[in-house]
Amino acid sequence: MSKELSHFGEDGASRMVDVSQKKLSDRVARASASVTMGAETLRLIRDRRLAKGDVLEVARLAGIMAAKRTGDLIPLCHPIGLDAVSIEFTFPDEISVAIQATARVTARTGVEMEALTAVSVSALTIYDMCKAVDRQMVIERIQLEEKSGGRSGHFIRQSPA
Numbered sequence: 049m050s051k052e053l054s055h056f057g058e059d060g061a062s063r064m065v066d067v068s069q070k071k072l073s074d075r076v077a078r079a080s081a082s083v084t085m086g087a088e089t090l091r092l093i094r095d096r097r098l099a100k101g102d103v104l105e106v107a108r109l110a111g112i113m114a115a116k117r118t119g120d121l122i123p124l125c126h127p128i129g130l131d132a133v134s135i136e137f138t139f140p141d142e143i144s145v146a147i148q149a150t151a152r153v154t155a156r157t158g159v160e161m162e163a164l165t166a167v168s169v170s171a172l173t174i175y176d177m178c179k180a181v182d183r184q185m186v187i188e189r190i191q192l193e194e195k196s197g198g199r200s201g202h203f204i205r206q207s208p209a
Contacts, residue, residue: 064124070156075197077151079163081171081190084144089182093145093174103177104137104145111135111170115151115162122165126157133162135170147171148193160195 057063093103100106112133119127132152140146149166151159171187178185196202 067156073197077160077163077195078193079167081147081167085185087142100177107170107173108135110173111166114169115166118162118165
């Protein structure tokens with residue numbers, strides 16, 4: 049894999065990539081993360097019994113809001129007007145919440161960072177809202193699952209062998 053880092057000029061200076069000559073295209077990115085916790089903490093979340101409120105709905109809103117602000121958070125990331133962001137939560141076992149975010153836009157640059165930011169902030173929000181009852185929570189596996197659109201084509205994460 050010998051691709052050049054596009055955020056540095058020939059002199060090594062940081063730069064925002066010029067996307068003005070790229071064509072508009074439909075772009076979609078899907079990212080995931082996981083929050084592992086004690087079984088009782090997960091029961092409190094699922095039963096909506098935490099004193100701070102509905103953890104997953106607050107985390108969903110936080111993730112959507114963060115995706116919209118990605119260009120303000122990541123220094124060389126282009127600010128883009130997102131067309132849609134969705135966040136889903138599942139419970140793969142009795143001790144974890146799986147988070148998946150999908151971001152969509154028609155633009156000259158992709159939405160991978162927006163999807164990754166959405167799952168990251170959703171996970172951090174779950175941690176923040178539950179830390180009073182479980183400081184052992186672990187946020188892990190923040191990763192891009194799939195992206196489409198643009199010059200680099202379609203990417204789908206391969207399952208480990």
